[in-house]
Amino acid sequence: MKKGLLVAALTICSALSIANAKTIKIGTEATFAPFEFTNEKSEIIGFDIDIIKAIGAEAGFDVEIVNMPFDALVPSVLTSQLEGAIAGVTITEERAQRVNFSDPYYKSGISAVIRKEDASKYPTIDSLKSSRLCAQIGTTGANAAQKISGNFGSYNTVPEAIMELKTKGCEAVLNDRPVNLYFLRTQNDDSVVEIKELLNGEDYGIMVSKKNPELLKQINEGLDKIRKNGKFAEIHKKWFNVEE
Incomplete structure (x- = not known):
């Protein structure tokens, strides 16, 4: 009887915990x-x-x-409209002066996408200077x-920048390499190619307000857990076709 009451109590506590999350x-x-x-579906x-x-x-x-x-994103975190942000944000000293960053969760770098017809013209990033x-x-x-x-020209979105490249409004699009590779893999568009060179390695982090160190601690602990239990590797393979 006592065991049944204990199970019932634990079930209620669990339900309340989920409801109050x-x-x-x-x-x-x-x-x-x-x-x-x-x-x-616009999700x-x-x-x-x-x-x-x-x-x-x-x-x-x-x-x-x-x-x-x-x-x-940064202004919204600073004004508490957001409690955090995750958007392929590179950890930089300038940004870190304004917001806190989680432990790095992804290592990236900058690469350049050019028109395929210009591959011999622009063999390196330096050739774009x-x-x-x-x-x-x-x-x-x-x-x-x-x-x-x-x-150089700045555009609101990556697709806008790529379109400018394809219409010859610029000679290359500079972006994080994973984004460039994903675009090339999914668009089935052989009119653009990547220069086979990586510019400066970068770490991505999750931004959190400096006023909320407890949330930063929770995020870092959660990140550590999903790395150890294999969930991170599972998600990485889902989107990049390799575990990490």
Whole structure:
């Protein structure tokens, strides 16, 4: 009898815990496939989305994904409109002065996509230094484009930048290599190719307000757990076809 009461009590506690699970608002910019983008049902999906939800499941919070422009993410975290953000955000000293970052969860780097017809003309990233370049606004790809060539254009989304390349409005699109590779793999478009060179390795992190160290701790602990229990490797293979 006592055992039955104990089981019932545990069941009630578990139900209450689920019902009372805190929901946190996490921002993203859903045009950065395969990290975050929308499917045919207008649902926000991607590697980052699966990662933060898996972290939340381990840390005991639910996640509400909020889609907004990339350059609005940091200000929204600073003003507490968001409690955090995950959007393929590179950990930089400048950003770290304004927000806290989780432990790195992904290592990336910048690569360049060019028109296939120009492959011999632009064999290296350095060969682009006198060319007009394109990148998404507010990204490290934009920073790299500015350093390589003073002549560059910023666009709201990656697809807009690629379209500018294809219509010869620029000579290359600078972006995180996983995004470039995903685009090339899924678009079945052989008119553009990647320069086989990687520019500066980068670590992605989850942004959290400096006013919320407890959430940062929960996210880091959740990230550590999904790495150890294999969930991270499972998600990575789902989106990149390799475990990590």
